[in-house]
Amino acid sequence: MAYTVFLVEDNQDLNSILQKYLENAGYTVEAFLDGFCAQQKIRETPDLWILDIMLPDTTGYTLFKEIKAIHPDIPVIFISAKNQEIDRVVGLELGCDDYISKPFLPRELILKTQKLLERKNGTKPHRHAINKINDYTIHRENHTIHHEGVSISLTSKEFELLLFFIDHPNRVFSREQILERLWDKNYYGSDRVVDDTVRRIRKKMPKLSIETVYGYGYRYRLVNG
Incomplete structure (x- = not known):
């Protein structure tokens, strides 16, 4: 990216x-x-x-x-x-x-x-191959997530957006910025696709703190635990 x-x-x-x-x-x-x-x-x-x-x-x-x-x-x-x-x-x-x-x-x-x-x-600790966040174990290389022994299935775009948030904790991103970084440059649809993707991640991973910054975009709030 x-x-x-x-x-x-x-x-x-x-x-x-x-x-x-x-x-x-x-x-x-x-x-x-x-x-x-x-x-x-x-x-x-x-x-x-x-x-x-x-x-x-x-x-x-x-x-x-x-x-x-x-x-x-x-x-x-x-x-x-x-x-x-x-x-x-x-x-x-x-x-x-x-x-x-x-x-x-x-x-x-x-x-x-x-x-x-x-x-x-280049050397941030959150870029390790495995992240453990809020009882979720996230394996970057094989795109798998486990929570209390249960596997959680994310689409490739959901997983890509999840990693984007994890790699930029506590920073606010507009929908346009997220589109520019994660979607193909030839994508001409609505920026609401970001909202839909965030909504699905929240549903599948409710303990993950992805905050809505109203009128602007989203922020992943890093919480220990």
């Missing part, structure tokens, strides 16, 4: 170039030319934000603080103007995950993105 990257860069030419490079590298990219448009998406949960520090209507620092106040675990890469060493210092003091200075080769940003996402997501 492709990672989702939100890119904020006010230079339209550079914005388009970076978006194309990121997409060619396999990422799903949503690009913004100003802070206002980016702020409308702050409650969404991409895998990475890339923020230009100097924007026409705000600063990358302000966006960074707003993002981290809601989603402290989502990594951020800052893009700084040429030779602005103070930007790097301030960015690192704020807690950004990485930093790149203009001018730079797009490939350099791709490499930083790859390494950062691998570091953030």
Whole structure:
């Protein structure tokens, strides 16, 4: 599944170039030319934000603080103007995950993105072959689930969505985001297919805490036990 990257860069030419490079590298990219448009998406949960520090209507620092106040675990890469060493210092003091200075080769940003996402997501314990959650034993490799000695049967799409939730605990995803990640790109049906799939998972696995975020989407709430 492709990672989702939100890119904020006010230079339209550079914005388009970076978006194309990121997409060619396999990422799903949503690009913004100003802070206002980016702020409308702050409650969404991409895998990475890339923020230009100097924007026409705000600063990358302000966006960074707003993002981290809601989603402290989502990594951020800052893009700084040429030779602005103070930007790097301030960015690192704020807690950004990485930093790149203009001018730079797009490939350099791709490499930083790859390494950062691998570091953030590559060794998470919930990606083990077997998960034990709320008395459910979930075997990833053979797509089986057991609860108190009883086998639970899920369709391939139900199982795929289940693993998606398990791999992203406590994060809110819109129906559109779930569709983009789990359904074929040629799917043109209603996003209610997500609701139907969640409903079936809940019916089959009632102890699993998949919460509805009304007017938006869903969140899997990780509960020990």
